[in-house]
Amino acid sequence: xxxxxxxxxxxxxxxxxxxxxxxxxxxxxxxxxxxxxxxxxxxxxxxxxxxxxxxxxxxxxxxxxxxxxxxxxxxxxxxxxxxxxxxxxxxxxxxxxxxxxxxxxxxxxxxxxxxxxxxxxxxxxxxxxxxxxxxxxxxxxxxxxxxxxxxxxxxxxxxxxxxxxxxxxxxxxxxxxxxxxxxxxxxxxxxxxxxxxxxxxxxxxxxxxxxxxxxxxxxxxxxxxxxxxxxxxxxxxxxxxxxxxxxxxxxxxxxxxxxxxxxxxxxxxxxxxxxxxxxxxxxxxxxxxxxxxxxxxxxxxxxxxxxxxxxxxxxxxxxxxxxxxxxxxxxxxxxxxxxxxxxxxxxxxxxxxxxxxxxxxxxxxxxxxxxxxxxxxxxxxxxxxxxxxxxxxxxxxxxxxxxxxxxxxxxxxx
Amino acid sequence: xxxxxxxxxxxxxxxxxxxxxxxxxxxxxxxxxxxxxxxxxxxxxxxxxxxxxxxxxxxxxxxxxxxxxxxxxxxxxxxxxxxxxxxxxxxxxxxxxxxxxxxxxxxxxxxxxxxxxxxxxxxxxxxxxxxxxxxxxxxxxxxxxxxxxxxxxxxxxxxxxxxxxxxxxxxxxxxxxxxxxxxxxxxxxxxxxxxxxxxxxxxxxxxxxxxxxxxxxxxxxxxxxxxxxxxxxxxxxxxxxxxxxxxxxxxxxxxxxxxxxxxxxxxxxxxxxxxxxxxxxxxxxxxxxxxxxxxxxxxxxxxxxxxxxxxxxxxxxxxxxxxxxxxxxxxxxxxxxxxxxxxxxxxxxxxxxxxxxxxxxxxxxxxxxxxxxxxxxxxxxxxxxxxxxxxxxxxxxxxxxxxxxxxxxxxxxx
Numbered sequence: 001x002x003x004x005x006x007x008x009x010x011x012x013x014x015x016x017x018x019x020x021x022x023x024x025x026x027x028x029x030x031x032x033x034x035x036x037x038x039x040x041x042x043x044x045x046x047x048x049x050x051x052x053x054x055x056x057x058x059x060x061x062x063x064x065x066x067x068x069x070x071x072x073x074x075x076x077x078x079x080x081x082x083x084x085x086x087x088x089x090x091x092x093x094x095x096x097x098x099x100x101x102x103x104x105x106x107x108x109x110x111x112x113x114x115x116x117x118x119x120x121x122x123x124x125x126x127x128x129x130x131x132x133x134x135x136x137x138x139x140x141x142x143x144x145x146x147x148x149x150x151x152x153x154x155x156x157x158x159x160x161x162x163x164x165x166x167x168x169x170x171x172x173x174x175x176x177x178x179x180x181x182x183x184x185x186x187x188x189x190x191x192x193x194x195x196x197x198x199x200x201x202x203x204x205x206x207x208x209x210x211x212x213x214x215x216x217x218x219x220x221x222x223x224x225x226x227x228x229x230x231x232x233x234x235x236x237x238x239x240x241x242x243x244x245x246x247x248x249x250x251x252x253x254x255x256x257x258x259x260x261x262x263x264x265x266x267x268x269x270x271x272x273x274x275x276x277x278x279x280x281x282x283x284x285x286x287x288x289x290x291x292x293x294x295x296x297x298x299x300x301x302x303x304x305x306x307x308x309x310x311x312x313x314x315x316x317x318x319x320x321x322x323x324x325x326x327x328x329x330x331x332x333x334x335x336x337x338x339x340x341x342x343x344x345x346x347x348x349x350x351x352x353x354x355x356x357x358x359x360x361x362x363x364x365x366x367x368x369x370x371x372x373x374x375x376x377x378x379x380x381x382x383x384x385x386x387x388x389x390x391x392x393x394x395x396x397x398x399x400x401x402x403x404x405x406x407x408x409x410x411x412x413x414x
Numbered sequence: 415x416x417x418x419x420x421x422x423x424x425x426x427x428x429x430x431x432x433x434x435x436x437x438x439x440x441x442x443x444x445x446x447x448x449x450x451x452x453x454x455x456x457x458x459x460x461x462x463x464x465x466x467x468x469x470x471x472x473x474x475x476x477x478x479x480x481x482x483x484x485x486x487x488x489x490x491x492x493x494x495x496x497x498x499x500x501x502x503x504x505x506x507x508x509x510x511x512x513x514x515x516x517x518x519x520x521x522x523x524x525x526x527x528x529x530x531x532x533x534x535x536x537x538x539x540x541x542x543x544x545x546x547x548x549x550x551x552x553x554x555x556x557x558x559x560x561x562x563x564x565x566x567x568x569x570x571x572x573x574x575x576x577x578x579x580x581x582x583x584x585x586x587x588x589x590x591x592x593x594x595x596x597x598x599x600x601x602x603x604x605x606x607x608x609x610x611x612x613x614x615x616x617x618x619x620x621x622x623x624x625x626x627x628x629x630x631x632x633x634x635x636x637x638x639x640x641x642x643x644x645x646x647x648x649x650x651x652x653x654x655x656x657x658x659x660x661x662x663x664x665x666x667x668x669x670x671x672x673x674x675x676x677x678x679x680x681x682x683x684x685x686x687x688x689x690x691x692x693x694x695x696x697x698x699x700x701x702x703x704x705x706x707x708x709x710x711x712x713x714x715x716x717x718x719x720x721x722x723x724x725x726x727x728x729x730x731x732x733x734x735x736x737x738x739x740x741x742x743x744x745x746x747x748x749x750x751x752x753x754x755x756x757x758x759x760x761x762x763x764x765x766x767x768x769x770x771x772x773x774x775x776x777x778x779x780x781x782x783x784x785x786x787x788x789x790x791x792x793x794x795x796x797x798x799x800x801x802x803x804x805x806x807x808x809x810x811x812x813x814x815x816x817x818x819x820x821x822x823x824x825x826x827x828x
Contacts, residue, residue, distance in 0.1 A: 074587035173488035179459035
């Protein structure tokens with residue numbers, strides 16, 4: 001489907017990352033270069049923006065601000081969590097999307113998100129093709145969770161990993177500073193895949209070794225954990241543990257679920273805390289030691305000031321290449337990342353079928369995980385370390401980040 | 415007391431900061447230059463290290479690593495929370511300190527800490543003078559809380575403020591990204607003084623305005639807060655609030671205390687959460703909205719990667735000047751910071767009596783605080799903004815901070 005003339009539309013979906021806007025910048029800046037592309041739209045809150053015909057007109061933005069988007073966290077055009085139903089069950093949304101695509105002559109559609117979003121991309125692509133509306137659909141991957149299948153790593157992961165590793169180094173130094181013992185438990189995002197929790201092991205390269213690192217890939221034995229903490233406390237030192245929010249017992253219970261059951265039995269009242277704070281409270285009760293539970297929370301996916309420049313440039317690249325591919329007639333694909341070499345680090349960006357990544361989930365290989373929370377193997381370090389290289393060139397004004405300031409001019413509804 | 419010949423000893427005390435080690439670097443590197451100073455010791459865990467005759471020999475460290483201390487968070491020689499009793503009540507510690515000072519010929523003593531530590535400094539100084547042991551004692555101020563009296567600001571505050579302002583900008587962008595409404599409540603350190611919470615208002619300079627900012631200087635009306643959040647939610651937008659860990663009701667109750675009373679009444683079981691998580695849970699119950707409670711916790715005092723270079727250089731300076739003063743015969747003083755001009759920013763470092771700062775507490779002027787959590791005045795911005803200028807020259811290796819790696823060689827006990 002070459003030489004389509006019409007509008008390009010980008011939507012962002014799912015949890016933002018520090019560099020999802022770098023992909024948006026790649027899409028927008030590249031789209032603005034092609035004469036086949038008559039308009040450049042940003043869907044406000046992803047699919048919902050399309051269903052509501054709610055778009056920003058990216059042509060009216062200052063290209064300098066679009067450049068700054070590379071270094072600006074969060075989804076500048078707004079994100080959404082919205083799963084399209086199967087078209088057989090309910091075609092309503094699809095028919096509306098088709099109507100909007102026709103009304104605004106959308107011939108290039110890009111969707112920037114994780115595995116759910118790649119599934120959305122695929123569904124839309126198939127429906128447009130079936131309906132006879134020529135439109136090239138290309139997926140742009142992102143996720144801090146690094147769980148996208150079929151590619152070496154996901155844009156967004158490395159910046160979050162750099163944040164986790166850097167903060168682990170800093171917190172470790174702080175948390176072990178007193179003469180009295182302290183147990184610090186840090187909680188990292190990643191419900192099913194432990195890539196980001198594993199990134200705390202990169203701190204060892206900087207000379208700081210967390211005592212315990214627990215990923216969701218292996219069952220978490222709560223009693224064993226307390227025993228381990230107790231044994232470490234006997235050595236007289238402070239203890240530093242990193243746990244994934246997604247650790248589960250071998251019965252498949254998350255820690256807050258487990259606690260909720262215990263608490264309900266005892267008091268009819270569930271504990272508000274997350275995984276780290278529940279574990280920390282029990283450690284405090286058992287060992288009478290000072291504890292600190294620290295959740296990286298949204299910080300780990302928003303800390304653009306410590307983003308990896310490798311990640312920024314790759315995120316930009318996948319956006320840019322998505323547009324080039326679409327203009328060259330490619331559809332039903334996403335831009336992948338394949339590693340050619342780790343030392344020196346080198347990657348390629350092939351176009352891969354959306355089916356590869358849609359709804360699949362890639363976890364940390366079990367052979368990279370040392371048993372009993374002892375950390376990660378050198379293979380993991382060799383994998384992850386090249387990705388966090390390079391500092392963000394984010395401009396500072398008044399000592400603060402100068403993030404993109406978009407005009408956000410809405411397209412007049414037709 | 416000029417021309418004393420003997421050892422110099424530095425102790426660090428209280429909660430660390432991103433730049434307390436910059437002051438240590440100032441003390442050590444300057445002390446190594448003076449021939450009056452025969453040995454340079456670091457007390458391991460402050461006063462406790464002295465009582466236990468437990469010192470690091472700083473002369474054996476690589477000067478390059480001591481330079482790197484400028485950019486390394488936490489207390490490299492270990493900190494402590496230990497309050498000396500009044501000498502009239504119990505002279506035991508004082509007599510031991512005197513014995514150790516004599517045994518190791520300690521003629522220059524520097525204590526790096528907050529108002530408690532300056533009080534410790536004063537007590538030791540008085541006791542040594544009374545006991546006839548010639549020793550010049552000079553205080554080196556630090557605290558992220560910025561509550562030291564008699565000086566313009568405290569080393570450590572500005573770096574934490576820069577972290578708070580930067581993270582507020584990033585979190586705000588992330589927290590307001592979805593089409594559904596969300597309430598983010600961020601909790602900042604500062605039990606009695608709201609300086610650091612106020613620093614979130616610096617984000618406005620970067621184009622991001624938190625909806626509500628609550629400092630501990632004014633009573634916190636819990637019901638009014640919920641009403642405000644409800645009113646903001648009615649506008650259709652997400653809500654971003656920043657609260658100090660130290661906010662109290664007009665009856666003087668901290669939020670976790672209040673919650674504990676409510677919870678005990680209802681279930682005999684207290685909530686584990688901190689201020690932000692308790693408020694967030696109630697907001698969720700009342701408005702059925704998605705909430706996020708985020709505690710900056712130790713991150714705000716350890717995030718050396720985003721330290722203010724103005725702060726780093728000032729922290730180094732107060733350490734260096736403390737040594738120069740002591741060698742010139744000064745005692746019973748601390749090195750203060752007085753602002754000469756805000757634009758361009760210029761400061762002086764006078765020697766001030768320890769009595770000025772010992773046990774006193776300086777809060778945010780009430781006239782800088784807008785009522786009902788509406789933020790801070792331009793006067794506060796004008797005060798704080800110059801302090802967060804300049805980026806840390808912290809070296810990166812492998813994409814990670816290259817913090818100081820000390821040999822930490824212990825002095826053989828005499």
